Amino acid sequence: MKIDLTETTSSKINQALVSGRRAIGTPAIGMVLTLVIVTDEENAYDALKAASDSSREHPSRIIAVIKRVSRSPRSRRDARLDAEVRVGSDSGTGETVVLRLHGELANHAQSVVLPLLLPDAPVVVWWPQDAPADPAKDPLGALAQRRITDTYSAARPLDELAVRGATYSPGDTDLAWTRITPWRSMLAAALDQQAAEVVAASVEGESDNPSCELLAMWLADRLGVPVERTQSNGPGLTAVRMETRNGTVTLHRPDGSLATLSMEGQPDRGVALKRRETAELLAEELRRLDPDNTYASAVKFGTDKLAGPEAPAAGSGEKPPAATPAATPAATAAAAKKTAAKKAASK
Template sequence: MKIDLTETTSSKINSALVQARRDIGTPAIGMVLTLVIVTDEENAYDALKSAYDASHEHPSRILVVIKRVSRSPRSRRDARLDAEIRVGADAGTGETVVLRLHGELVDHAQSVVLPLLLPDAPVVVWWPEFSPADLAGDPLGALGQRRITDTYAAEDPLAALSGRAAAYAPGDTDLSWTRITPWRSMLAAALDQQRVSIVSATVEGEEDNPSCELLAMWLADRLHVPVERKPSNGPGLTSVRLETKEGAVVLDRADGGLATLRMPGQPDRAVALKRRETAELLAEELRRLDPDNTYASALKFGVSRLAASASASAAPAEAAEAPAAKPKPARKATAK
């Protein structure tokens, strides 16, 4: 069922939601959280599709906030709220309200969203594309226990990572971090089997890919060893190599789907490491609503510090490989 409301209010939207549930015969609310999606018209469809798929695991009230920028000075002064309500089969396993804000109301989105939040339920705010510099300081971000962004969508992903580290607050997270969860799990399991001392590490992947940088920072932060970041043609993250005294532990994924795990003294093993869709990443993030301290620690390690540690570790190696200076020939002693 779809209901369109023009020039409406939050109170009228709540009343329409209650009536719509009664009309389709499901008056009881079985939703576990409120998911606030802050996006634009161009990206709203894809974001909603991912949220609908994730709602099969996490039934939610989905509030889509679309800020419509007015062109003329007069229209910018006129505040107006239009809403589209979707319940039943048109809203996944929960209910959806698409909010289109016009005029001065664009700067006060939190006043529209606040009355529509589910009572006594967690709130998650998600920016699929463009996000504010300070997530927790944003008026809409302040409503959420968890704040999800994606630095992969930024124009400069590495600068975005640095900005996330500077403005980090408990509850912030990044889908670029979520993408490397299978890699981190596989590497941790491999090291548990080997029980070896790591000397250095190398991470290969697409240049300026934030997931590759986050994995490298996580390894450097947890292992306290130099980590080198090497670019590759992708797709995404392609290889991780951990150097040990007994040999190298290598997790290699050349095709974006099936990876090969190589460990000293053991046969090669094929492991599934397919690239996941946004809906799967979102569903994973909705499973936990507490702060991710591991992400915070890796993020604060910093891209610049990672590059500095890699260059510092390369300097002694270059000095060792440099040819030794030829000794000067000894002078012959002459009798006087």
């Protein structure tokens, strides 16, 4: 069931939610949290679909905040709120409110969202793209216990990752971190089978994939060994190699689906490491609402402490790979500060 409201208010939206539930015969509220999505028209459909799919595991009230850009000075002065209320089969297992904020109202989204939050339920805010430099200090982010960003969607993912580390607050998380959960689990299980100490490691993947940097920083932080960041054509993260005193442990995924785990003295084994959809990543993050201390330690470690890719041998005929922020710490830090300043100025 869908209810369209034009030039409305938060009070009328709440009344529409109650009327919609009664119309479909489910007046009781059985939702466990409020998920606020801050997006634009271009990405709204994909974000809402992912949230709706994840609601099958976490029934929730989904509030999509879409700020409409006003072209003329006069329309920018006018404040208007349009809304679309979805209940029943049109909203997964919860209910959805799509808010379109026009004019000056777009700068005060928190005043519209606050009356729509479920009482006595956790609040999660998700920015599929264009996240603020400091999510915890954002007016909408301040309402939430958990704040989800995605550095992979940024124009300069590695600079964005540096900003995330500099502005981290308890409750922040990143879907780039969620993407490597199966990798971290598999590598930890492999080390449980190896009694030997790890002396060095390397992470191989696409040059602008922040998940690769996060995995490398996690290994360096946890193992206390040098970790080299090397590049490949992808897709995504392609290989991790850990040098131990008993030999090399390798987890190699060349096709983005099936990986091979190789360990000294053991036969190679196939491991399912399929690249997951956004709905699966979101559902994983909604399972925990407490601060992720492991992510905090990894993202604060810093890409400047990782070793960059090695240049090819002379006479090989290959061009050296382009330098990445991991190999140029000064450039990364400067770009991170510049990005944070720009985002702060645009608020």
